[in-house]
Amino acid sequence: MPSITSTTPPCGNLPTHTDTTIYQFINCRLVRRGRIVKDDFWVRGGKILNPEPVFYVEKLQADVKVDCHDALICPGFLDIQINGGYGYDFSSDIDKLEEGLAAVAKGVLATGVTSFLPTLVTSPKSVYHQVIPRIKKTPGGPGGASILGVHVEGPFISPAKKGAHPLQYLEGVEEGMSKVLDVYGSIDNIAKITIAPELPGAQEVIRHLSSRGIVVSVGHSSSNLEEGEAAANNGATFITHLFNAMLPFHHRDPGLVGLLTSRLISHPVHYGIISDGIHTHPAALRIAHRAHPQGIVLVTDAMAAMGLGDGVHQIGQMKVLVEGRKARLVDFDTLAGSVVTMDDCVRHFINGAGVSLVEAIDAATLHPARVMGIDHLKGTLEYGTDADFVLVLDKGPLKVLNTFIAGECVYSASDAPNLTFTQKSPSDI
Missing domain, CATH: 2.30.40.10 (Urease, subunit C, domain 1)
Structure with a gap:
């Protein structure tokens, strides 16, 4: 017919x-x-x-x-570390949180992202208590990309490697999970957490959180390799933005970077890379990829200025000046998130690291899906x-x-x- x-x-x-x-x-x-x-x-x-x-x-x-x-x-791209975009910051625009989530979910579709993990940077307890219950796992559709839960990046991080996180809101975990629950209010919507493994009490917290199915990432840390290996053996499976906000590689103690080739951990770790030409030199991209190609995960670490022009923007409780493609804390020479999009990360990874198109796409799809334990559903x-x-x-x-x-x-x-x-x-x- x-x-x-x-x-x-x-x-x-x-x-x-x-x-x-x-x-x-x-x-x-x-x-x-x-x-x-x-x-x-x-x-x-x-x-x-x-x-x-x-x-x-x-x-x-x-x-x-x-x-x-x-x-x-x-496969659709997955961004498992994004602080905001298109003028919205998930950690500070509390009154416009739902509006901001919707704007980012819709906006990232143009960059090939079909699922993302809204990230909260170090904030007062009141912010966590108000925001975490309102960011729920949400299926994607015409309205925007899927939300995979919350990534909390702090406040349990090293003061020496705080980056763009406000010092006055950092917390310790000597009291263990009781402190975690006190700070966050609830961990029900948390899918991923960044923690410095050298903090007193951190190893027990890592063990408990991983047993609850929460992805534990080590980062913003002064940890040596031994402490990083202990965290991995207690359930940590990820490294937050490798090379940034951690001890630099040293030949006698490579720090968290050494986890890429460690033989003393029970499972391979994945690691995030901000492939924007600013946070990570192309040579560092090549070194990381060649050391552990199956572990690399492209993340944007994008902030409210993503999709906007130069000027002063917000990330959490801090002001950020964006000039060109570089975002720095106002009055400080400290990088503060990025303004890159995921499709641009893929392009820069291909050009900067000299990887194949398939390798770059896997780093934005299959690998983050594996980190989140959803590669039976997404990323492939x-x-x-x-x-x-x-x-x-x-x-x-x-x-x-x-x-x-x-x-x-x-x-x-x-x-x-x-x-x-x-x-x-x-x-x-």
Whole structure:
């Protein structure tokens, strides 16, 4: 029977998807299992579909075929450290928290991010008590990217490596979990926490938090390697923005950097890298990647100024001056977050570290999903996982064209090629 063929504005008029509609993306390439393959891509009910059972068992064909014009399909990016953006700061704009979360969730779709972890920097107890209960895990959709929970970066960090965190609000953990609960009020919505492992009482806290399923990251720390290894063996699995706010590498005690190649820990650790050309020199990117390529996780550490111009902005309780692409504390020569976006991190990682496109995409997708324990759902194009994916142009600098969440198009670049689709006619259905 005849079919209905239509050329649409970018993504805008693709047929509304239902739980039973089968989409077949054709004329595309996929980032799958560490390489780029030429294949069709199938989606149904918000999940990535294995077409073989559909053909041979269900005896069904695609309801809608979408021509991707040779675009590359990769998993949606995950940003597991972001302080705010587009004029909103999660730690200080308390009265506008929901508005800010919505603005960032919507804005990051243009950068290929389909899931993120709002980060709270060191703040007064009252801020944690007001904010943490209001940042809940939220599925993504047309309104914006998924929220994976809260990342609390402090206040249990080293005064000597506080970075842009206000000294007067730092806390110790000599009292153990009772202190943690007193400061945060509740840990129910916390998915990830950064802590300095050398603080008295920190090792027991790390053990307890990891047993609760919270990702424990070591950072903002003066820790030596032995203390870092103890933290890893007690359940820590991540390093917060490697090289920044920690002891520099030393050949007699490499500090937390030494965890990348340690043989005395029970499991490999992952580590965050701010790949913006400012926080981490390209040579440091190359060193880290070559030491532990499967552990690298690209993070933006973006602040309220992301998406805005130069000027004075906020990060937590501190004022930040942004000039060019560099953000520094007002009146101090201290880096304070970044203004980089995740797609730019991927591009800079490729250029600065000399890695392949697939390696860079894995560092923004599969690796952060593994850190958060959700790689069975996100960060991959494996069958049965969430259909969160991005169409990108990879001929030249990587460019995000279209972003999909649960199989639904939620963003299209203004200059993205029109997606064309072929839909079954009513007599075919």
